[in-house]
Amino acid sequence: MGFIEEINRRRTFAIISHPDAGKTTLTEKLLLFGGAIQTAGAVKSNKIKRGATSDFMEIERQRGISVATSVMGFEYKDMQVNILDTPGHQDFAEDTYRTLTAVDSVIVVIDVAKGVEAQTEKLVKVCRMRDTPVMVFINKMDREGKDPFELLDEIEQKLGLTVRPLSWPVGMGKNFRGVYNLFDQKMALFTAHGKQSIDDTVLIQDLADSKLDDMIGDDNAETLREEADLINGVYPEFEREDYLAGMVSPVFFGSAINNFGVRELLDCFVQIAPSPQPAHTEEREIKPDESKFTGFVFKIHANMDPNHRNRLAFVRICSGIFERNKNYRHVRLGKNFKFSSPTTFMASKKSIIEEAYPGDIVGLYDTGNFKIGDTLTEGEQLHFKGIPSFSPELFQYVENADPMKSKQLAKGLNQLMDEGVAQLFIHQTSGRKIIGTVGALQFDVIQYRLKHEYSATCRYESASLYKACWITTDDPAILKAFRIRKAKNMAKDKHGHDVFLATSSWDLNSTQELFPEVKFHFTSEF
Structure with a gap:
């Protein structure tokens, strides 16, 4: 296969959502359809030791949440599919933001009962800033939830996406009978044999076919016909070019845990999703x-x-x-x-x-x-843009809880900080180490990983700080004066850069006014 053919057959995307919308479960089922795994892990119960395939860190298995982006690849219909399963929890959003720089498209998972949630809004906003093509999967249709048309309105209003349903549910909750694929004009009727098997699919190509009434009942069949007509009347025809430009978002319905609607999503995805972009x-x-x-x-x-x-x-x-x-x-x-x-x-x-x-x-x-x-x-001087590293907002002093393991603690902190999920600062007057994060749960993860991966124990002490910002100036004399005047607030980051630790909003503003020649940076990429 030639170089251009190899590029064109690749589909690299991230799955994003609010916690518990079923993102990791959807990832599992996509891998299952792709033949990459034989049985899906039980994600819901943290008592089950074999966790989700994509949640491979021990703490993820214990807590039942994803705390790090994981990467999985598989072949499906001659396409190379690369999935990046991201953390949904807002305390790990920074990892997700960076991951979005490495993908060509995104699938957003939404819980049918909860609708659009806060974390989803933030993540989709980043996608829209980059015009990343977005596909929506409305999950958990086997449970009672919001009316599908209501949900589409909510997605358009809260996420700012223009939607076009490409599959449509038949019933909901206990009455959920399957999905009609508007993209291929086929009815896929599912019967759940069990939660870890790929279910059989019955295809009906014409909604007027009387077999539809026999399979899902007269009322369901009539409702589906009416709603399909309404969708085709209200929503514009689907055009792939609009989706690739980030102007239209296809919507699919299903239940990942029961394999409802996942095949429709994957079949359409490999057809229409973008190959690697500039x-x-x-x-x-x-x-x-x-x-x-x-x-x-x-x-x-x-x-x-x-x-x-x-x-x-x-x-x-x-x-x-x-x-x-x-x-x-x-x-x-x-x-x-x-x-x-x-x-x-x-x-x-x-x-x-x-x-x-x-x-x-x-x-x-x-x-x-x-x-x-x-x-x-291969030799060219290039610097890729748009990989964020945020200024921390939560701070704790970190102390060694076992003097015999100081080497292990230093090594563990050093390596974990390199991941970019937290920042380490050394206070210039006291020499104390301070960890800064954008989410409180990060502190627990760091403490857990230090203990279980590096055999080092630490304890935290509260640090009443408001913001950490990097400082630069072209005038060495001004920098020296700043360091002397603000000695109690000065720290160095892991790479030896000067960092100003503001104790309050007033402290930051007044310092900026006092030293107008000093630049205050709120990301570490400067």
């Missing part, structure tokens, strides 16, 4: 079909294998072919590296690859050379 750098636009390799690091995961204490840098390939054991330029460090064991993923299962194409996500073993946002090229 990427933007500060220097120029990168097209996927360029012959020279480029890629960027959007995520670092420490300790994926606790036995080997290794780190993996997740690289999105933007152009060219990535080859094993070939020298590539690390732009920030100005050094060449070759990678002997590049891997692709099936959740926690990894396999070494010889080459990878635009749209693929490759894991590179890392000894500490990579930071989030780093670029790899």
Whole structure:
């Protein structure tokens, strides 16, 4: 298969939602249809030890939530599908925001009973800023929920999306009988044999067919015919170009846990979703079909294998072919590296690859050379744009709870901070270490992972801080004066940059007024 054909058959997307909308379950069922796994993990009960395939960290299995983006790939109908399952919880939104820079499209999962929730609004806003094509899956149709037409209105109002249903539910809750595929004009009738099997599908190509009445009952059949007419009258014809431009969002209904409507979603997705798209750098636009390799690091995961204490840098390939054991330029460090064991993923299962194409996500073993946002090229100086790193809003002093394990604590903190989920600051007068995060749950995750992955224990003490911001100025004398005047508020980050720790909103504003020549940065990418 040629280079262009390989690019065109790739579909790289993220699944996003509010917590508990069924995102990880949908991921499981997509993998099940793709033949990548044989049985789905039981996500709902944290008592079941075999958790969801995509939730591979121990804390995720215990809590029943995703706390890190996981990457999974499989082949379906001659297409290479790469799924990035993201955390839904708002405390891990930063990981999700970065992941959205590495995908070409997005599937949003919405709970039929709860409708559009706050976290979904935030994540879709990021997609709309980038004109990322969005597909919507309304989940849990086997439970009672909101009227489908009401839900479509809510999606349009709250998410700012223009929707077009491409499948439609027959009934809801106990009366849920299946979905009618408006895209292919086929009726798919499901019977749930059990929650871990792929169910049989009965196809009816014409809604006027009397077989429909026999299968789902006269009332259901009549209602479906009326609603299908209404949809075709109210919503515009589906045009793939509008979807690819981010102007229209196809909507599918189903129940992921029971495999209702998942096949319709996947079949349509591989047909209409975008292949790898151009990427933007500060220097120029990168097209996927360029012959020279480029890629960027959007995520670092420490300790994926606790036995080997290794780190993996997740690289999105933007152009060219990535080859094993070939020298590539690390732009920030100005050094060449070759990678002997590049891997692709099936959740926690990894396999070494010889080459990878635009749209693929490759894991590179890392000894500490990579930071989030780093670029790899064949020599060209490029800097990819739009990979956010936010200023923390919650702070705790971190203290060693076991003096015998200070080395392990230092190593654990160092590696976990490299993942970009939290920031470590060292106070310049007291020398105390401060962890800053954007969500409270991060503190629990760090403490848990330190204990279980690094055999180090820590305790937290409250730090009454308002904001951490990086400072720069062109005048060394002003910087020196700032450091002296604000010595009690000064810290260094992990990379030795100056950080101002504001104790309140007033403190920050008055300091900015006092030093107008000093620039205050609220992201660490400056």
